[in-house]
Amino acid sequence: MRLPESQVAVLNAASATDEQTIDSLADETGLKPETVTQAAFELRDEGYVAVSEEERVEYDLTDEGREYVEDGLPEVRLYRAAVEAGATEDAVGMGQVIGASGLGGPEVDIALANFGRKGYGQIESGQLSADADADAEDDPESVVLTALEAGEAVVDEGVLEQLVSRNLVERHEQTVRSVTLTEAGVTLLMEGVEAAETVDRLTPEMLTSGEWEDVEFTEYNVEADAPEVNGGKTHILRQTADRVKDVLVGMGFQEMEGPHADADFWINDCLFMPQDHPARTHWDRFALDVPPIEDVPEDLVDRVEDAHRNGVGDDGDGYHSPWSEDFARAIALRGHTTSLSMRYLSGHEVGDLEPPQRYFSVEKVYRNDTLDPTHLLEFYQIEGWVMAEDLSVRDLMGTFEEFYAQFGITDIQFKPHYNPYTEPSFELFGRHPETGELIEIGNSGMFRDEVLEPLGVECDVMAWGLALERLLMLMYGFDDIRDVHGTMSDIELLRETEVLR
Template sequence: MKLPESQVAVLNAASATDETPIDRLATEADLKPETATQAVFELRDESLLDVTERESVEYELTEEGRAYVEADLPETRLYRAAVDAGADEDPVQMGQVIGAADLDGPEVDIALANYGRKGYGDIESGELAADPDADAGADPEAAALETLAGGEGADGIDDEVLDQLVSRNLLDRNERTVRTVTLTDAGVTALMEGVETAETVDRLTPEMLTSGAWQDVAFTEYNVEADAPEVQGGKTHVLRQTAERVKDVLVGMGFQEMEGPHADADFWINDCLFMPQDHPARTHWDRFALDVPPIADLPDELVDNVERAHRAGVGEDGDGYHSPWSEDFARAIALRGHTTSLSMRYLSGTEVGELDPPQRYFSVEKVYRNDTLDATHLLEFFQIEGWVMAENLSVRDLMGTFVEFYEQFGITDIQFKPHYNPYTEPSFELFGKHPTTGELIEIGNSGMFRDEVLEPLGVEHDVMAWGLALERLAMLTTGAEDIRDLHGTLADLDFLRGAEVTY
């Protein structure tokens, strides 16, 4: 039997009893990995080799993971500091324990988030209690990090522990396909009978034709049924397609686009919306505060008007919140949790001057929220913000706007549900039916701005407003069942490549 040189080398390096990985086979045959791989599959097609494929998962510590091997996990350090402070008997001030635990920057939030999850104790009203029966020395996540750092591999480590460490960015999970090779009976027979190296060429040249050398060589066989390399051309991301279509639809309905900062003063993000400063959504648990100097250029008169609305309300029947209000907090900067901060800037006249009705404005911009990741929530997503200022607006006008808007996307089964917002009254949520699962998905929130929002801004007309989720609109139009398939580190590339170009 005559075979090409690379195939002869691979056949001689393979074993009939032991599975040999292709990369090791390439080394023993003194071939490039890609050449060895091609030869292996050609020999498999001739039934001389068997190829077995297995999925291999390997774990590698990240830089943060290696640091915690040396210094212990933040929650472990917090628990030990709590016990040393006597929190296993009586609760102690959280700040005292955090200082003693030598936690720095983001380690504080990491420690607090995992402290309760692991049953180390409770955190309530700024005080921390420690469970005396907890065993921080037996923490399975810490043990797993030490095992992997020692080079022992992930065998024997619980999958849930590995998944948790990956989600915490302490481990990198690397998945790859390992192919191993064994000689078939036909391959063994061929070697016993003798395999010779054939001089092969993969193309016919002018020199071979003129010299007649083509008559003495063997031409490489081509498998015309083999899969051709898949070429993935570039295309506009499905979310960008949806965003551009939304913009065109709203411009066609007479709206103008708003622009503004992603990082803004809490004043614009929440205070102007009549959100009390002690509202749970304004704590460090739910907002991304930035460690930067506070904003200085807020309109003084507007600040006074907003503070007065918070403290005393608006109008004869206004009552306000009777809760703390701090101008320092209002000037503090955070990533915006909604693009309604842009609406406040425009309605107040700060951005484009005083506006006379009728006015229609919108934005399609990114917002940031400390949500729990699931099929319909991300830490950052795109919001379709919009508002209309006019005389004698009603909820019917607002609902009619949504009906007209969503009809442009083939969505005609919008449902409305009454809701409460601190900044709109009346308020309602919007739901759309998923085309694949039939499940109702919340796609937005809306309402009529309250007097407590409009009066401090100097607006004397009705304003209806909404915030819609771009990703959830894309889910309804593409059939995606998980928002994480659309963008982010877990995006489904096959889904994105195969999604129909709709715009």
């Protein structure tokens, strides 16, 4: 039979009658103790050896203890100096004795404390007297220290405890394992065993030479943790965006693209947002310190201005608000991606659009909101619209139910709402898939005639929007968006974040 080399060595060294410790087997086989241990356990698992365990206590000298074996215990040295100075007759000045003993530093205190404890003499008012009958030369602590240093067995527990408390000796408890051959082991040996070579790593040479056929692979501890590996990962918010894009493309939506910095004309005026609307004041938007937009389609500007001032249709009314083209031409960071929808619907992005059409974007918008766990100055807006003849509110509801169902949000409710650019308008509410709570999940509506007529759109368009971050938080349980978006991002958190599926 072939066994790994180490197991063969241990089998040969072990005896069926005498227990042998791992250490003695290691000596005999020339293997490392841990290798012997591993081989012994492997043989035991096969039934060839028995392994017994015994808890043993061992004492080792500390550095200080070893020093005293060499120099003598401080109190013994003090006693010798005292005897020398004649302190067995009359008390001698302490300073004189210490000086003569050659003790220094902390040794002095140690010497004085133990001198008294062991009855080597007395110290009174700075005078030291020594007991002539004391047997300092056979001090039991010295004897034990010397014996331990020589590796001899010591049985005097009391003295050992004393030395441990003086920190001259350390106590160790150790499991000592001993090995004996079992009957199966003896039989195996009699039948004969051969050593197989064991290897740590499979090498190219082994494969080409065919040597792999004759080797045993050392076993690894496969349950132990491996060192950390950090691969790259797509950002969690990008993953969410990709998921949304997948769903929308699957529903027949085309992706839009356009400028982040744009004229207020495209961002707000086309949307029939009156120029004195609170959202268009300085505080809510990020105006840019650049000249006004160079070119906007003049006929479109005229139609948009007319819609603002006079409304559209026979019975339409305009806003009672000021309107100026200069204000419309000013450049700002877009507060919503509906500016893209306006550009596409106007026919100035990809040409005139004939119904039916579906378009979307998942892009960044900029708003001067209060920063909190769910609001940043920059966030992603999901924007989508459907253009077709005779769309009804029911079509809008059906589309959104389908979209949100893809994210596990069902039981959508439509709360009538107001937007300057849609009518009817709805805030969308849905049940949180985990908590069952009714939560706001978007804003939607049918674009008003005042929006569509100036753009030259002659059919219906329904649109909706929501923050991508909101979807991320609802669906995947994030509670503070600041940890992942922006330069304060925690790399560790990104590394630990689960991927979407």
